[in-house]
Amino acid sequence: MSALSLVGVKHAYFGQTVLDDVSLSIEAGECVALVGPSGAGKSTLLHIAAGLVTPSEGRVERAYGRHAVVFQDPRLLDWKTAAENIAYVLRHRDLNRSGRVERIAEVASLVDLSVEDLTKFPVELSGGMRQRVAIARALAVKPDFVFFDEPFSALDVGLRLRMQDLAVGALLERGAGMMFVTHDLMEAARLAHRLVVLDADGRGLAGERRLEGEPLQRDIALCFARVQDWLVNDPLFAGLNDSHGRRAQ
Amino acid sequence: MVSRLGRVGQFIWAGWIGLAALSLITAVWQAGHEAFGAFILPDPATVLSAVAVIILAPENHPIIGATAERAMRGLGLSLLGGGALGLACGYSAAAMRLTRPLLTVLLGVPPIAWIVLVMIWFGSTDTTVIVTVVAAVAPVLFLGAAEGTSHRDRRLDDMARAFGVGPARRAFGLGLRQALTTFLPALAVASGTAFKVAVMSELLTNAGGAGGALADARATLDASSALAWIVIVVGLLLAVEYLVIHPFRSELERWRTAANPFGVKT
Numbered sequence: 001m002s003a004l005s006l007v008g009v010k011h012a013y014f015g016q017t018v019l020d021d022v023s024l025s026i027e028a029g030e031c032v033a034l035v036g037p038s039g040a041g042k043s044t045l046l047h048i049a050a051g052l053v054t055p056s057e058g059r060v061e062r063a064y065g066r067h068a069v070v071f072q073d074p075r076l077l078d079w080k081t082a083a084e085n086i087a088y089v090l091r092h093r094d095l096n097r098s099g100r101v102e103r104i105a106e107v108a109s110l111v112d113l114s115v116e117d118l119t120k121f122p123v124e125l126s127g128g129m130r131q132r133v134a135i136a137r138a139l140a141v142k143p144d145f146v147f148f149d150e151p152f153s154a155l156d157v158g159l160r161l162r163m164q165d166l167a168v169g170a171l172l173e174r175g176a177g178m179m180f181v182t183h184d185l186m187e188a189a190r191l192a193h194r195l196v197v198l199d200a201d202g203r204g205l206a207g208e209r210r211l212e213g214e215p216l217q218r219d220i221a222l223c224f225a226r227v228q229d230w231l232v233n234d235p236l237f238a239g240l241n242d243s244h245g246r247r248a249q
Numbered sequence: 250m251v252s253r254l255g256r257v258g259q260f261i262w263a264g265w266i267g268l269a270a271l272s273l274i275t276a277v278w279q280a281g282h283e284a285f286g287a288f289i290l291p292d293p294a295t296v297l298s299a300v301a302v303i304i305l306a307p308e309n310h311p312i313i314g315a316t317a318e319r320a321m322r323g324l325g326l327s328l329l330g331g332g333a334l335g336l337a338c339g340y341s342a343a344a345m346r347l348t349r350p351l352l353t354v355l356l357g358v359p360p361i362a363w364i365v366l367v368m369i370w371f372g373s374t375d376t377t378v379i380v381t382v383v384a385a386v387a388p389v390l391f392l393g394a395a396e397g398t399s400h401r402d403r404r405l406d407d408m409a410r411a412f413g414v415g416p417a418r419r420a421f422g423l424g425l426r427q428a429l430t431t432f433l434p435a436l437a438v439a440s441g442t443a444f445k446v447a448v449m450s451e452l453l454t455n456a457g458g459a460g461g462a463l464a465d466a467r468a469t470l471d472a473s474s475a476l477a478w479i480v481i482v483v484g485l486l487l488a489v490e491y492l493v494i495h496p497f498r499s500e501l502e503r504w505r506t507a508a509n510p511f512g513v514k515t
């Protein structure tokens with residue numbers, strides 16, 4: 001059985017259909033990138049898959065231990081420091097105080113946050129740092145499945161590559177499944193086993209492409225050529241062309 | 250710990266501003282005394298010595314204590330009733346819509362009307378004073394709590410849910426914590442109202458306490474002792490406000506000052 005299965009999921013906001021008849025399965029240890037134009041319903045699908053939104057129709061089946069979510073906005077508690085924010089989701093799990101401190105230090109170093117950064121409140125952190133705290137928080141619970149909603153969008157190119165290698169790498173190593181929403185086809189081509197394109201007009205999934213080779217080990221130049229080829233020759237990506245073509249170059 | 254000490258220092262330092270404001274009031278008071286004479290407005294020095302006499306006399310301690318106790322008990326009951334109910338209603342839009350008109354009515358009834366009614370029900374007792382305080386204060390606390398919880402950031406609830414945080418920890422850690430931003434100002438208003446209403450109720454119902462002492466001062470046309478009692482009641486209120494509510498608040502708003510230390514505009 002797949003780690004996560006969406007079966008015939010449909011969702012409408014106030015009568016406006018955003019998702020229609022979406023069926024998608026993700027295996028344990030698999031990273032699936034979800035792309036689509038802005039407003040296509042990527043975040044909505046992710047929230048449904050994570051159990052935060054009940055779909056109008058269809059069902060979601062989960063066969064994994066615990067999951068974590070990195071939201072499109074960092075969603076940190078303003079009144080808690082970075083370390084306390086990470087601790088907030090840990091506290092109820094069976095970890096004692098020193099275990100928590102250790103775990104926080106471990107995930108903070110994974111996302112390049114210094115000990116000093118950890119004592120700061122979210123208002124004192126940059127947008128990219130806040131995003132990294134949110135990533136660290138997700139990694140801290142040792143999840144078996146992670147939902148990422150454009151987690152690296154506020155990071156510069158160099159840091160983004162490093163975060164992909166570290167965060168996604170750590171999860172793949174542990175055999176965790178991933179649903180990864182992104183605007184960036186290059187990111188998808190580098191990270192994912194499989195790429196799913198969401199239809200712009202709420203008609204569900206437009207199609208999918210399987211990527212050969214292992215995530216993170218692919219040659220950058222080949223990924224780039226691949227993305228160019230999609231954008232020029234593949235009708236599946238025609239709708240993305242306007243909004244993503246420029247970014248991918 | 251060091252930062253906490255720093256905040257205490259800052260808090261005490263801010264006391265100078267309060268002292269300056271108080272000096273200004275005293276100066277205006279003195280001017281008023283010189284213009285209208287000692288019968289209408291006794292000078293500050295006389296009143297302050299009257300305050301000292303009242304405070305130092307052991308037989309007055311139960312009187313001050315009675316007023317403080319009634320005000321605090323009324324406030325405590327309102328906190329339990331109004332505050333808790335407000336929190337719950339903040340979570341339910343339907344309950345909020347139902348209670349809102351009720352609240353408008355309750356807030357619209359002047360405290361003096363409550364006093365009359367409650368006096369008929371309970372006579373000149375502690376209960377009368379406490380019930381009047383509750384009637385005046387509970388709706389304010391209810392509103393503060395309900396507004397706070399209903400305006401909380403629901404995205405944080407979703408986040409916590411996604412990480413498997415249970416409903417109790419969400420209610421206290423997120424709902425209650427965010428409600429405090431509107432609840433604490435309401436609490437400051439409520440504590441002031443509690444003391445004022447307690448004194449007024451005591452004065453009108455003849456139930457003793459500082460209000461009773463004020464009634465005596467009025468009967469003997471003793472302006473300096475009346476003013477002295479007023480100063481004492483205001484002093485009690487200031488003590489509650491600055492020793493309890495303010496430190497609590499600055500502890501909670503630590504993250505806000507972190508972004509804007511020392512109130513410096515950047």
Ligand SMILES: Nc1ncnc2c1ncn2[C@@H]1O[C@H](COP(=O)(O)OP(=O)(O)OP(=O)(O)O)[C@@H](O)[C@H]1O
Pocket residue numbers: 013014018036037038039040041042043044045072
């Ligand atoms: N809570 C909501 N209430 C009503 N409509 C919503 C709500 N959330 C999303 N929508 C609508 O659903 C559609 C899809 O939104 P969604 O956030 O899933 O898009 P997205 O693909 O994640 O876009 P982006 O790439 O910009 O993040 C949009 O048209 C949006 O207006």
Ligand SMILES: [Mg+2]
Pocket residue numbers: 042043044072149
């Ligand atoms: Mg989105």
